[in-house]
Structure formats: C-alpha cells, structure tokens
Amino acid sequence: MQGVTGDGRAAQDGLWGRRVHASILPWPALALLLAGCQGPLSTLDAAGPSAQAIATVWWWMLAVAILVLAGVVAAWMLAMRRGAAPQGDGAQQSAGRTERRWLVWGGLVLPSVCIAALVALGSPAGLHQLPLPGKASGVPAPLQIEAIGHQWWWEVRYPGHARAQRNEMRIPAGRPVDVITGSADVIHSFWVPRLGGKLDAVPGRSLRVRLQAHEPGTYRGQCAEFCGVGHAHMGMTVIAMEADAFDAWLAGAGPAAATSEAGGTVPQRGAQQ
Incomplete structure (x- = not known):
C-alpha cells in the first residue's frame, strides 16, 4: 500500500517513488507475442x-x-x-x-x-477483397474457382474444367483468383488468412472473394464459422503454383472426381452422398 499525505497526494515512497528498470521488462514475453505474428493461420503474415x-x-x-x-x-x-480541488464559485465554473x-x-x-x-x-x-476488374496492365484475368462447404469438408471445382478437389485448392501464383463460395447444408465460412479476407458460404447463395498469392507455396485455410461437431477439422490446403505448372495441371484433369486426403472422392454433381 502506498502512503498518502495530508493534501491527498501519493507519498514519494509509494507509486510515484518507485523506479522501473529496463532490465525487468518482460522481453521474453514480448518476443513470444511477436512470434505470434507469423504462422500458417496468421493474418499478419501476409x-x-x-x-x-x-x-x-x-x-x-x-x-x-x-x-x-x-x-x-x-x-x-x-x-x-x-492536489485537492480549490473551492469557490470561480473554481466551480473553471471546473x-x-x-x-x-x-x-x-x-x-x-x-x-x-x-x-x-x-x-x-x-x-x-x-x-472484391472481384473488381483489374486495372494493372499485364495482369491476367482473374481465375474463377468454386468452393462449396459441406459438413465437414470443402468441395473445390474449376468451372469449365474437369477438376474436382476435396479439401485442396490449387491456384496460380501472381494471378488474381475469385473464389465463389456456396454451401450444401449449413453456413460455413471460407478463409485463407495469409491470402485474403474471410467470406461466408451460405446455402442458396453465391458470394465472391478475391485472393492472390505473391509466390508459389502452401497455405492453410479454415472454416471460420461454427458449423457442427466437425467444424474444428474443416480445414483446407491451398497450393500456389507457377503459372505454367498450374496450367498444365489444370489441363491434365481426368474424370471430375479427385481422391481426398482421407481416401474418398468428390462425387459428381447430383450424385447421392
């Protein structure tokens, strides 16, 4: 407890008499906080x-x-x-x-x-984040990709191409990508923190968000809307590829089904789950 003088001010041996030395600052804690700015799901590690x-x-x-x-x-x-506030009409008006x-x-x-x-x-x-027309010269037109949320996995399709992925999205690096979200059951939320903002996947609606990766790499996506007991495991891997490699991969698609990480397949539209 700090001492208090007769005029109501803190004594010098209390709060105001203490010295804070730089040597006792929580530098390890600060280092840990700064380390949290990086990681596969960090919005600050853009x-x-x-x-x-x-x-x-x-x-x-x-x-x-x-x-x-x-x-x-x-x-x-x-x-x-x-100190104590002065008394009197003038002092009250000033206050x-x-x-x-x-x-x-x-x-x-x-x-x-x-x-x-x-x-x-x-x-x-x-x-x-909006799918607006590009203004920069030399930038290719945005690629459109569909991301449909299911309980509890992501169906990824490429309109006009016979490609269907499960919990994996491949994109060309350096090119804008317009992700069209949708849902087959409840509200989900599409989010790849290092590449762009989040957007809900709502049943019966198609919403768009723009992503782009500066360079090739692997990025982590996650459903950001509680959608049931399997929500925590509803993740996605986004692989950014060199433009030529991506075009070759997209053109080399076989039947519209792809093997999932769990060994299942993405069914054709209209097929029974």
Whole structure:
C-alpha cells in the first residue's frame, strides 16, 4: 500500500517513488507475442495483396490504440498527482469548463476523427477483397474457382474444367483468383488468412472473394464459422503454383472426381452422398 499525505497526494515512497528498470521488462514475453505474428493461420503474415491490405489496417489500428491508451494513462496519472480541488464559485465554473472541454474533445472530436480515419484507411483494403476488374496492365484475368462447404469438408471445382478437389485448392501464383463460395447444408465460412479476407458460404447463395498469392507455396485455410461437431477439422490446403505448372495441371484433369486426403472422392454433381 502506498502512503498518502495530508493534501491527498501519493507519498514519494509509494507509486510515484518507485523506479522501473529496463532490465525487468518482460522481453521474453514480448518476443513470444511477436512470434505470434507469423504462422500458417496468421493474418499478419501476409502472402498476397488482399491479405497485406488487411494487415496494414490492423497495424494502423494497433498504433492508434497504443497512442490513445498512452494518452488516457498520462491523463489519469496527471489527475492522480493533482492536489485537492480549490473551492469557490470561480473554481466551480473553471471546473465546469474543463469538463465540457473533455466531453467535446475527448467524447466527440477524438472518436469522430478515429472513425473517419478508419473508414478512409479501411475502405481501400476492402476493395482488395472484391472481384473488381483489374486495372494493372499485364495482369491476367482473374481465375474463377468454386468452393462449396459441406459438413465437414470443402468441395473445390474449376468451372469449365474437369477438376474436382476435396479439401485442396490449387491456384496460380501472381494471378488474381475469385473464389465463389456456396454451401450444401449449413453456413460455413471460407478463409485463407495469409491470402485474403474471410467470406461466408451460405446455402442458396453465391458470394465472391478475391485472393492472390505473391509466390508459389502452401497455405492453410479454415472454416471460420461454427458449423457442427466437425467444424474444428474443416480445414483446407491451398497450393500456389507457377503459372505454367498450374496450367498444365489444370489441363491434365481426368474424370471430375479427385481422391481426398482421407481416401474418398468428390462425387459428381447430383450424385447421392
């Protein structure tokens, strides 16, 4: 417990008399937190333009949140160090003006500025997720892929091609991909954190989200909507390939069924499960 002097201020042997040395800061904990920014399901370990736009918004939000927290803590510490409030009509009027300033600037102006900045910064990031026509010259047209959610697996099809995958999606690196989501039963959610935003797969509806991988690699996808007892195991592997290798793989498709990781097959449309 800290001592309190007669004027209500904390004694120097209490909170304000303590020193915090850099040597006791939790550096191992900080290292662990930073290590959490990477990984197959980390939205901060972006591997494509859509995911990078989301990560940029997140870092800006974190920076602003830290500044706001620092300002609130500084104001709190300043208020704790102040002595007893003076008495009298003049002092009460001054206190009233101070309260109104805090209400206007802290309760109205600051939130309005933060929300406006978030909208201005977040809107372009949202456009990265939409299947809009490409503007950059030399960029190939987006590839369309269907991802249909089932309890509890993903059916992946390539319109116009005799390809059907189970829990595996192959895409060309460096090319936009418009994923068309759907569901055969309940609401699922398609999400590949390192490549783009998430999008629900709703029965009876077709929704689209754009992904793109900067370079070849293997990325992890996961259903992000609780869809039943097998939800936790409803994952997907996304393999980004070189453009030529992907075209050869897509053209070399056989019958519209593919062996799954569990040894099953993706049935033809309309077939009984």
